[in-house]
Amino acid sequence: MVDVARLADVSVATVSAVVNDKGGVSDERVKRVRDAMVALDYHPDQIARSLKVGKTHVIGMVVPDITNPFFLEVVQGLETEALQNSYSLILCNSGEDPQRERDQLSTLFSRRVDGVVLGCTDSSSAYDGLIRRRFPLVFIDRLPIGFTGGAIVSDNVAGAHEATRHLIELGHTRIAIIAGELRLSNGIDRVEGFRKAMQEAHLPVREEYFSRGDFQIESGYRHGLELLRLAEPPTAILACNNKMTLGLMRAVGELRVPCPEQVSILGFDDFEWAANFSPKLTTVAQPTHEIGRQAMKMLLSKLKPSGGDSETPADSLVVLRTELRIRESTAPPPAR
Amino acid sequence: MVDVARLADVSVATVSAVVNDKGGVSDERVKRVRDAMVALDYHPDQIARSLKVGKTHVIGMVVPDITNPFFLEVVQGLETEALQNSYSLILCNSGEDPQRERDQLSTLFSRRVDGVVLGCTDSSSAYDGLIRRRFPLVFIDRLPIGFTGGAIVSDNVAGAHEATRHLIELGHTRIAIIAGELRLSNGIDRVEGFRKAMQEAHLPVREEYFSRGDFQIESGYRHGLELLRLAEPPTAILACNNKMTLGLMRAVGELRVPCPEQVSILGFDDFEWAANFSPKLTTVAQPTHEIGRQAMKMLLSKLKPSGGDSETPADSLVVLRTELRIRESTAPPPAR
DNA sequence: ATGAAAGCGCTAACAA
DNA sequence: TTGTTAGCGCTTTCAT
Numbered sequence: 001m002v003d004v005a006r007l008a009d010v011s012v013a014t015v016s017a018v019v020n021d022k023g024g025v026s027d028e029r030v031k032r033v034r035d036a037m038v039a040l041d042y043h044p045d046q047i048a049r050s051l052k053v054g055k056t057h058v059i060g061m062v063v064p065d066i067t068n069p070f071f072l073e074v075v076q077g078l079e080t081e082a083l084q085n086s087y088s089l090i091l092c093n094s095g096e097d098p099q100r101e102r103d104q105l106s107t108l109f110s111r112r113v114d115g116v117v118l119g120c121t122d123s124s125s126a127y128d129g130l131i132r133r134r135f136p137l138v139f140i141d142r143l144p145i146g147f148t149g150g151a152i153v154s155d156n157v158a159g160a161h162e163a164t165r166h167l168i169e170l171g172h173t174r175i176a177i178i179a180g181e182l183r184l185s186n187g188i189d190r191v192e193g194f195r196k197a198m199q200e201a202h203l204p205v206r207e208e209y210f211s212r213g214d215f216q217i218e219s220g221y222r223h224g225l226e227l228l229r230l231a232e233p234p235t236a237i238l239a240c241n242n243k244m245t246l247g248l249m250r251a252v253g254e255l256r257v258p259c260p261e262q263v264s265i266l267g268f269d270d271f272e273w274a275a276n277f278s279p280k281l282t283t284v285a286q287p288t289h290e291i292g293r294q295a296m297k298m299l300l301s302k303l304k305p306s307g308g309d310s311e312t313p314a315d316s317l318v319v320l321r322t323e324l325r326i327r328e329s330t331a332p333p334p335a336r
Numbered sequence: 337m338v339d340v341a342r343l344a345d346v347s348v349a350t351v352s353a354v355v356n357d358k359g360g361v362s363d364e365r366v367k368r369v370r371d372a373m374v375a376l377d378y379h380p381d382q383i384a385r386s387l388k389v390g391k392t393h394v395i396g397m398v399v400p401d402i403t404n405p406f407f408l409e410v411v412q413g414l415e416t417e418a419l420q421n422s423y424s425l426i427l428c429n430s431g432e433d434p435q436r437e438r439d440q441l442s443t444l445f446s447r448r449v450d451g452v453v454l455g456c457t458d459s460s461s462a463y464d465g466l467i468r469r470r471f472p473l474v475f476i477d478r479l480p481i482g483f484t485g486g487a488i489v490s491d492n493v494a495g496a497h498e499a500t501r502h503l504i505e506l507g508h509t510r511i512a513i514i515a516g517e518l519r520l521s522n523g524i525d526r527v528e529g530f531r532k533a534m535q536e537a538h539l540p541v542r543e544e545y546f547s548r549g550d551f552q553i554e555s556g557y558r559h560g561l562e563l564l565r566l567a568e569p570p571t572a573i574l575a576c577n578n579k580m581t582l583g584l585m586r587a588v589g590e591l592r593v594p595c596p597e598q599v600s601i602l603g604f605d606d607f608e609w610a611a612n613f614s615p616k617l618t619t620v621a622q623p624t625h626e627i628g629r630q631a632m633k634m635l636l637s638k639l640k641p642s643g644g645d646s647e648t649p650a651d652s653l654v655v656l657r658t659e660l661r662i663r664e665s666t667a668p669p670p671a672r
Numbered sequence: 673a674t675g676a677a678a679g680c681g682c683t684a685a686c687a688a
Numbered sequence: 689t690t691g692t693t694a695g696c697g698c699t700t701t702c703a704t
Binding site: 043044045046047048050051056058066067069072075076079086088089090091092093106107109110111112217246249250253272273275276277278 | 415426429
Binding site for chain 4: 010011012013014017024025026029048050051052053054
């Protein structure tokens with residue numbers, strides 16, 4: 001920078017002003033500085049700038065499972081929005097491991113990220129401290145139980161409810177669910193929506209039709225096999241996320257159970273390839289990109305309290321609508 | 337830091353030594369410092385550290401298409417390796433847009449990343465400058481034509497060759513290819529492998545069987561429709577990447593062409609769901625995680641020339657083997 | 673074994 | 689409009 005200043009025969013303050021479009025610099029000097037900058041191939045050092053201004057213009061995102069297309073799409077939405085506001089993204093994957101999540105958060109803080117978007121893995125209250133200290137943090141997809149603070153989630157209760165109703169309206173009565181992790185809000189809410197719909201239709205939730213998975217492919221597969229091998233198997237199965245749906249479909253395929261003739265499959269989470277399966281999957285689509293975009297917006301509103309137009313309220317729970325996409329994997333139950 | 341020093345009643349230099357495990361500090365003082373650190377919930381400021389030492393311990397990765405599971409898996413491999421060496425990752429998506437790629441690279445440099453892993457979008461020679469200036473840069477998956485420098489790629493020629501041979505051995509003679517972008521090495525090489533195998537078998541590459549896609553789903557779909565609607569359609573189709581394979585499968589499904597009975601499909605790139613399609617897809621699997629891991633290793637070897645044991649040579653072209661995974665989408669051609 | 677002090681490249685008062 | 693200068697929080701000689 002001093003080199004640029006010297007070459008342009010101005011002070012470093014002037015160079016700084018030019019670099020940051022501060023104005024108040026005569027056109028002629030602006031030109032001289034600009035020329036010197038290209039002549040020296042000068043790139044302003046964001047690190048030094050960050051140290052001085054206390055802001056890095058970097059936000060951290062920690063996702064529980066980068067393998068999951070759902071989070072990928074969220075990341076995309078986030079990235080788009082971040083880019084537009086010239087924020088960079090440090091991406092971390094906790095792999096559903098609370099300890100790793102803590103580590104990642106810690107390095108993120110050390111790197112002085114301006115804010116964090118978090119798909120939490122834990123329902124611990126370790127976050128409370130951060131929130132109380134008003135560290136810009138927004139949760140996505142899942143909430144620790146009893147959580148208050150900024151978050152963007154899908155309406156999991158309504159989504160599961162609508163999905164179950166669809167099955168019921170098709171005439172199913174023997175409906176099974178492969179639930180997910182029940183320590184986080186999303187798993188809980190989806191089960192709740194399911195139960196609600198069943199209850200409203202005066203349908204029992206049989207114990208053997210309720211399986212508790214862990215959101216991974218393998219558990220969808222294993223529980224799928226179990227359910228389909230029951231003496232009286234369900235005629236419809238709701239899988240509570242994309243990966244478990246995948247595992248379930250594998251089970252269906254291996255057992256050669258005709259779908260949807262023999263069993264209807266409905267999966268939570270839509271993904272790009274759901275429409276390419278045969279049969280094409282009926283799914284509950286979450287507005288993934290929108291989740292990412294809104295999360296970034298909420299974060300931005302926390303970062304610059306200047307924005308008086310609270311387009312995205314800074315500390316609210318935003319619940320986004322899901323959409324039932326009816327395709328080919330759901331149909332009326334087989335006639336007996 | 338001064339607070340910690342004060343509380344522990346030592347100098348900041350001592351605190352620094354403790355934080356960085358420098359040794360040469362009496363046990364008693366180490367303990368005092370450690371206690372003070374937790375008492376004050378002190379997190380060392382990496383930004384300030386970076387400014388001082390001139391290294392950020394951050395590496396940048398710019399991928400051409402974050403939507404593509406291939407790059408995702410590469411990112412995973414990279415992330416794993418990076419984490420183990422306590423590097424963080426700034427992830428950028430160029431969206432196959434050379435201009436955006438340049439912008440992303442520029443901000444990455446401003447952020448003083450220690451190195452960059454790049455899936456380039458352009459075959460421009462803009463990279464030469466960087467390379468000459470010995471900026472730590474490693475390419476993955478694709479190379480600008482005529483490129484020299486560090487890179488990790490798959491053996492695309494051999495992969496496509498093996499795939500095509502598989503089709504030929506099955507008895508196919510009317511084999512079509514949906515090629516990808518031909519300005520980058522990967523697209524070119526896959527076509528070359530295909531041509532080579534055809535030539536060796538004295539099979540013609542008919543013009544109407546050679547379609548030029550762009551690596552996106554849509555183009556796989558469109559070209560798929562075209563090929564399948566030909567008066568004399570091919571009995572086997574090789575799609576040159578995962579997304580085009582997906583589009584192709586959609587075309588196959590819509591046209592209700594029995595696969596593999598009527599047409600065999602072979603896709604470049606394996607992905608987690610390839611085995612869940614029906615029919616299960618025969619694919620050429622690239623060692624995605626390995627690409628990421630090796631890329632990071634190569635970068636590391638450039639970052640610390642200390643490592644005399646050149647486990648990963650710093651500036652070589654590493655070509656990784658692909659693996660043909662034969663599943664259900666390829667079979668002998670229909671009897672006439 | 674420990675501490676004092678000089679910067680890393682930048683920004684933002686403040687002065688001129 | 690322009691320049692001088694004091695730090696931002698850390699590391700690292702160099703004394704002690």
